[in-house]
Amino acid sequence: MVKSWLKVLVVIGSLLILSMASGCALQMVSNFDMQTEQQIMDVAKKVDRFYVQLSELPKEKRTFHFSQSTYLNIEVELSALLMRQKVRELNELTTKQVEITQNLWLQDKQQHQQVNSISDFLIKTRKQQYQRLFLAMIRGEQAKQQ
Template sequence: MHQHKRIPLGLVLIFLGLLSGACTVHYVADYNAEVKADILRVAKQVDLFWGKLLATPVDQRQYAKFKDDYIRIETDLRGLLMQNRIRPLNELSTQQSQIALELWEQDMADHKNNEGISDFIAKRHRQDFVRVFVAMAKGEEAKQLDE
């Protein structure tokens, strides 16, 4: 008859403790410096857009003059959304990107339908986008701290 040696329970617990300390469970996506750089790049483009719009006299703010900028920024926001969607465990960042895109699309549609934007609306929307992009950038930075 073949006898098995028993491993002392203390050694098993120590081994499991070391093993569990070496493995970490991530509930969010890993930090991605490229995504953070893209967030800041798009944020600057959006801020520049609102700055240019505000520098334009109110009676000259027809949608057609800003159409190309709207489309370029919409494309960049869609790219940001795609980057976030393809990363596993990245639901919050994906939602933030979706919100930014929806806000942008709504602003674009409103401008097109109204053929202009007041200073009040432009300043408020500029501030709204600053808040959205700050939240997105801080969210990405928080992933770095989790590593």
């Protein structure tokens, strides 16, 4: 008799635990952040403007010195975006995406400084590369709304 009551209690306890667990949502990513989405769009616009402006210049005027302040401004924007992502909970993926973007930006800046010019091909390639990166970040942030 005691064994049957024990079985009933175990079954009821298990059902209670399962019903409570199904009512709780496990959150694996951060919540949507409109400010982050806007900040990503703002940086994306600045990077796009940078490459469009470079493409409008004759090749001999595409020196690092001409672009140095823009590189610095965008570097600061990316650092601010990274800091914002690091303080958000459950936000490892977006943080990693921003780190990758920032590292690529610094590499591109260094290469431009060393060569002191940038070709039409590199402008087009980098512009597309950054568009894909920022678009992935924006879509990732928007997916958090659902």
